[in-house]
Amino acid sequence: MLFSRTLLLLPAGLLLAACSGGSGTEKAVGVALPPKVPTSPSAAKLELVATSDTIWNGVAVADDGRTFVLFPHNEGGPGTRIGELKDGKVTPWPNRAWNNWQQPGDPAKQAFVRANSLRFGPEGYLWIVDTGTPKSDVVPVKDGPKLLAFDISKNQLVKSIDLYQYTRPKSFVDDLRFHGEMIYVTDAGAPGLIVLNQKTGQGRRLLNNDSTTTARRPMYGEGKMMLKPNGDKVALHADQMEVSPDGQYYYYQTAAGPMYRVETRYLDDPNINSADLAKKVTYFFNSPTCGGTAIDADGNLYVCDANEKRILKVTPAGQSSVLVQDPRLIWADALWIDQAGALWIPVPQMNRTAGFQRGLETVKFPVELLKMELGLKPFRD
Numbered sequence: 001m002l003f004s005r006t007l008l009l010l011p012a013g014l015l016l017a018a019c020s021g022g023s024g025t026e027k028a029v030g031v032a033l034p035p036k037v038p039t040s041p042s043a044a045k046l047e048l049v050a051t052s053d054t055i056w057n058g059v060a061v062a063d064d065g066r067t068f069v070l071f072p073h074n075e076g077g078p079g080t081r082i083g084e085l086k087d088g089k090v091t092p093w094p095n096r097a098w099n100n101w102q103q104p105g106d107p108a109k110q111a112f113v114r115a116n117s118l119r120f121g122p123e124g125y126l127w128i129v130d131t132g133t134p135k136s137d138v139v140p141v142k143d144g145p146k147l148l149a150f151d152i153s154k155n156q157l158v159k160s161i162d163l164y165q166y167t168r169p170k171s172f173v174d175d176l177r178f179h180g181e182m183i184y185v186t187d188a189g190a191p192g193l194i195v196l197n198q199k200t201g202q203g204r205r206l207l208n209n210d211s212t213t214t215a216r217r218p219m220y221g222e223g224k225m226m227l228k229p230n231g232d233k234v235a236l237h238a239d240q241m242e243v244s245p246d247g248q249y250y251y252y253q254t255a256a257g258p259m260y261r262v263e264t265r266y267l268d269d270p271n272i273n274s275a276d277l278a279k280k281v282t283y284f285f286n287s288p289t290c291g292g293t294a295i296d297a298d299g300n301l302y303v304c305d306a307n308e309k310r311i312l313k314v315t316p317a318g319q320s321s322v323l324v325q326d327p328r329l330i331w332a333d334a335l336w337i338d339q340a341g342a343l344w345i346p347v348p349q350m351n352r353t354a355g356f357q358r359g360l361e362t363v364k365f366p367v368e369l370l371k372m373e374l375g376l377k378p379f380r381d
Contacts, residue, residue, distance in 0.1 A: 037309045043326035045373060049344070050088045051366035054079060057291070057348040059369060060118045060126060061338040062152060068093060068126060069346070069369065070118050070334075074355055076135030078102065081112035082128060085369075094155040104134055108143040109160070117175040117334065122380050125149040125158060129185070131173050132164065136355055137228075140164065145173050147183065147196075166194045166205055174236075175334075177243050177250075178381045179264050184241060184250060191215070191237035193252070195267060206267070206274050212281055213238040217256040219289045220307040221331055221351025226289075229359035240303075242295040243381040244316070251301065257287035259303075285318050291350060294335035294343065297377035302343065304332040306351055311335075311343075324372065341376040344369070 058070035067085040080099045083090035092099040101111035117129035132144020145167045149159035163173055163185065172189030185194040187205075191214040196203035207213045215235035219226040226234040236255035243250055243264065250267050253259040266272055266280045288305040295301050299316040302323060310325035311332055331351045336344040347368045354361040 037327045038325055039327065040310070040322055040325040042324045042372075043328075046324065046326060046328065046345075046370050047372065049369045049371050050085055051368050052090070053365050055348045055350070055353070055363070055367055056346050056369065057333040057350060058116075058118050059334070059336050059344045059346050060120055061336055061344060062120060062126075063124075063339045065338075066152060068118060068152075070115050070128075072116055072348075073114055074136045074353065076114075076138075081115040082118065094150060094157075104141050108132065108141055109146075110157075113141060113144040116173070119176070119336070120380065121149065121178050123149075124152075126152050127176060129173055129176050131171075132167070133172060133189075136172075139169050140167050140171055140173075145171065147176060147185070161196060161198075163194065166203055172236075174239050175241060177241050179243050179247055179250070179268070182264070182268050184243070184267070186238040186241055186252065187213075188236045188239045188255065191254075193238055193267075197270075202270070204270075206272075206277055207238075207281075208274060210274065210278055210281075212252070212260045212278070213254065215254040215256055217254075217289075219256045219356075221289060221356070222309070223307060224351070224357065226351055226356045227358045228355065231358060234356055240290055240293045242293055242301060244295070244299050245297050245379045246299070251284060251293075251295075253287055253290070255291075256289045257285075258283060259285040259287045259301075285314055285320065287312075287314075291331045291348075292334035292346075294337050295379055296337055297379040302335055302337075304329075304335065304345075306331045311345070328368065328370065337376050337378040338371075339378055340373075341378060342371045342373045343376060344371045346370075 056069045057072050060068050069083050080092045082093050084093040101113050114131045116131045121127045128148045130146045132140035145163035147161040151158045168190035170190045171187050174186045174188040177184045181199045183196040192205045192208040215237050219234050239255040241252040249261045250264050251261045260281050261284045262281045291304045291306050293303050301314040303312045309329040311323045312320045313323040314320045330349045333346045349363045352362045
């Protein structure tokens with residue numbers, strides 16, 4: 001999303017009330033102050049890596065330290081979709097041409113229409129999910145929805161998987177994970193999962209409109225229900241997901257939770273239908289509105305809580321604790337654990353964007369990229 005800094009001017013009475021710290025004036029004009037977010041002791045480990053005047057919501061760090069970031073451009077604005085971060089500055093990656101798609105009708109096979117996820121796969125390639133949608137809530141363009149794998153040593157595309165045949169008019173292909181020869185993709189626009197076999201080239205949709213892939217809760221950020229400009233509730237369907245380090249379980253959820261899991265042997269079975277697969281799915285964790293997740297080599301899940309500005313650590317047994325809580329964690333998004341065990345945290349303030357709060361833009365630029373040196377054991381699915 002391309003944004004500029006905005007100064008919001010309030011009527012004098014409201015401004016006084018907002019700054020009064022709970023005086024009688026506040027009650028008289030009906031202005032409620034946002035709840036104060038506690039800061040956990042672990043927040044002292046939060047380190048600012050870089051800032052941006054354009055919203056970023058994803059990061060992936062190669063084993064050699066090269067760092068890549070993703071700009072979602074939810075409102076369809078022009079600009080870099082995928083960039084490499086060097087000394088605090090972003091360069092369009094792999095080149096400017098890939099980041100120069102403009103409008104429907106432009107060739108989409110060799111361009112990022114609207115990227116939404118990036119991560120390193122088990123073979124070391126940088127994989128990118130292109131939603132193929134020019135902006136939020138519009139139909140994907142032909143050749144737009146795709147998975148792209150790049151060899152970063154050559155900055156070249158080595159594999160492209162067309163997802164158009166698996167999409168629906170309301171599709172928003174969201175994220176991907178790997179399990180052996182399989183690739184799992186969530187569809188946050190038309191509820192369902194896309195399961196692909198790299199070896200055979202076969203793929204299909206599963207759990208279409210299932211209760212576990214369909215958003216059934218309102219989304220909240222910083223205590224406010226998230227609403228579209230027309231007043232409708234924001235609904236992001238199948239969204240976050242992880243694969244357990246032993247490959248046994250696939251975890252997934254809608255953006256507002258809860259989280260479910262199913263054994264990968266069922267998900268990978270080419271003969272199972274959605275009805276039978278649904279019977280194998282079990283409830284796992286009552287996750288909050290979530291921007292992103294990660295999983296470590298011990299099977300612990302890290303779940304961002306957009307409402308409470310914190311990140312939860314969830315054990316394989318489903319027990320949760322607060323890893324870190326801090327006012328800076330305004331919609332912590334797609335997390336990444338690097339080879340040294342640091343947790344990287346893009347903070348896009350997504351809940352403050354116009355598309356998520358009735359058209360009112362309150363993002364306070366610059367947005368940040370944070371990390372915590374935690375000594376985690378990284379896992380590559």
